[in-house]
Amino acid sequence: MTAHISAKKGEIAKTVIMPGDPLRAKFIAEKYLEDFKLVSSVRNNYIYTGTYKGKEISVMSSGMGMPSMGIYSYELFNFYDVENIIRIGTSGSNKKEVKISDIVLAESSYSLSTIANLFDDFYEKEIKSSEKLNNIIEDCSKQLNIELKKGRIITTDVFDVYVDSKKYFNHYPKDLDTLASEMEAYILFFLAKKFKKNASCLLTVVDSKYEKKELSSEDREKNLINMIELALFSTTKL
Numbered sequence: 001m002t003a004h005i006s007a008k009k010g011e012i013a014k015t016v017i018m019p020g021d022p023l024r025a026k027f028i029a030e031k032y033l034e035d036f037k038l039v040s041s042v043r044n045n046y047i048y049t050g051t052y053k054g055k056e057i058s059v060m061s062s063g064m065g066m067p068s069m070g071i072y073s074y075e076l077f078n079f080y081d082v083e084n085i086i087r088i089g090t091s092g093s094n095k096k097e098v099k100i101s102d103i104v105l106a107e108s109s110y111s112l113s114t115i116a117n118l119f120d121d122f123y124e125k126e127i128k129s130s131e132k133l134n135n136i137i138e139d140c141s142k143q144l145n146i147e148l149k150k151g152r153i154i155t156t157d158v159f160d161v162y163v164d165s166k167k168y169f170n171h172y173p174k175d176l177d178t179l180a181s182e183m184e185a186y187i188l189f190f191l192a193k194k195f196k197k198n199a200s201c202l203l204t205v206v207d208s209k210y211e212k213k214e215l216s217s218e219d220r221e222k223n224l225i226n227m228i229e230l231a232l233f234s235t236t237k238l
Contacts, residue, residue: 155186
């Protein structure tokens with residue numbers, strides 16, 4: 001038990017799927033898990049543990065932003081002996097080729113945040129995700145016939161939809177090639193590296209400055225379902 005998680009040790013599985021939204025964690029547990037149990041609800045941040053195709057997994061929300069992800073992933077890795085975390089979330093596109101509805105597999109995250117400096121005097125702006133997890137996810141995507149865009153992403157401290165995109169990108173190196181922007185993966189990858197664990201990130205693109213297209217709630221749900229089912233299927237290979 002920690003200040004933020006009330007589960008007992010052993011009640012959280014070695015592999016955790018982490019959406020940002022607590023209600024999405026609830027949805028995943030109720031739709032996909034068998035014999036699931038709510039093991040923590042501190043601050044209404046639900047953690048469910050059950051089985052998927054015979055494999056024990058937990059589903060937990062990360063909340064929004066790196067401070068929230070940092071707290072929860074730190075505690076999962078350090079106090080609950082979690083070995084693998086797969087973040088599933090939404091993102092904005094940073095390239096014309098990355099379309100709304102695409103699913104991105106983050107090979108690394110680039111960030112201007114100082115959050116890792118405060119943890120460990122860590123000053124690298126880019127951190128790779130787990131090659132082991134990524135290879136499993138990629139193999140599973142081929143089996144499910146789900147196309148992935150793979151590459152570097154940006155993890156930012158601001159919701160990029162609310163800022164001037166030109167000013168936003170002026171803060172980054174001109175030659176920095178990134179597929180998408182989101183708000184949690186960098187600290188997750190950093191803590192996985194710190195504790196010698198595995199972390200990966202799947203993102204569904206839901207907005208783009210290159211497209212005027214808007215997703216209906218039904219379309220958005222369908223695209224998120226593909227990402228969710230890919231993450232779940234990947235856990236069965238661990």
